[in-house]
Amino acid sequence: MSKITRRKFLAGSAAGGAAMMLTPAKKAFASGSFEGFPDGMGVLVDLTRCVGCRTCEAACNKEQQLPAPDLPFDDYSVFDEIHHGNQKRRTTDRAYTIVNRYEPEGADKPLYRKIQCNHCNEPACLTSCFVNAYTKTPEGAVIYNSHVCVGCRNCMIACPFHIPAYTYHSAINPVIKKCIFCYYTRLKEGKPPACVESCPQQVMTFGKRKDLMKIAKERIHKNPEKYVDHIYGEKEVGGTGWFYISSAPFEEAGFDITLPKKPIIDNVKDFLAIVPMVLTIWPALFTGFHLLATKGKSHGHGDDHSHDEQEGH
């Protein structure tokens, strides 16, 4: 006897749904074809340049007027922190960006990685939000409206990079908090985010995403022995506004290299698309079947039938 798990059931449903939706008309609306706003801004993060000074963290704290940190921003013992078993630091409601240290195999010096919202072209947080709190702006930022957030935390589960954080300490109005690309104070006016501007090493280069992509490719092309031949975020989850180049394989710097090339929404879109159809067509269809099947039959017959069944029993 095969056990039907929830996972198998969902996979089956999705596969069935996908099969039903394979019509040319629907294909025209396939997501994943959206490659971001043409003039959307982005940031190229060059991990080979980062020295782990944490100045970006301090700049973010100041710009976003976040609460004072537990430890000074020039305290490097935070790189040794391990949370929840085996986890390096993550972004929180009090720190929208953090830097972690990694020791790639065979490298003679550590590799530092700055983590913040990657501002996806097709954000999973946005598509998972049922109150439409999230917006992807033409400038490239993924922002959110705290006033409509109901605190369901779907976006926290949806985000492939585990970025949105939650104000658990707030008993009255807990909301989501995350990096917003300094949208209101800087990006809207064409200025780079505070972390980018503060960085002494220009680990981050700010500009139009399409221009930065060329620069990233050129850096790899010019220094093939310095960089691994991959731009993390060029294709991952449909492309991200912030993307990375690195001297070590990305998995050794804590990146999730199992992420799909397509946006997260593609995983469930086909399945979700058949839900309205099921709700509208199926009732009418099966009512019709029922009426056809029972046409010309009286209640008496029905009674007889049930009687027969009982006798057979």
Place this chain on the structure above:
Amino acid sequence: MVNAGKQLITGLGVLLLFLVLSVSCYAMDFPDEVEIDSLANLYEGVVFDHAMHVDATENCADCHHHTTGTGVSDEYCAKCHEGDVEMDTVSCQDCHSADPVSPENLHNPAPGYVYHDDKPNLKAAYHLKCLGCHNEVDGPTGCEDCHAKTEAGEKFYHSGEFAPAEGAAHGEHE
């Protein structure tokens, strides 16, 4: 008398010009110290011991790319700048803009200058060069090894007299 005076002054001027030219041609005139403070804010400016670094490096081009007329270290730069003579402008800020997002930093280089399209801004030019080399030769690499924090800096980093209270250190984590 007036004419003689004029001639004397002209003569002296020409002599001085020759002197200056000969010094700059044969003795590589460079400053012993450079105060790098145009961006000082969170940290004090750096009094850079230029003379010591001139002794410590093999070639001026290690830092100055192709502007000093002493050859080019970087093969990539050498493609165009091999055999360049000393330029009028050799200081970092003559080429590296202090503006972190100026378009000339990023793209649209002037026609014919397609290879200067990914130029670091001034702050990064300093740090990438200094730290990059210091990492290789085991020079000082801590922020405050080169420049002391200012009060604004301590406030910015929540350090020194602006450090969080001891008790807060392990407040909301774990």
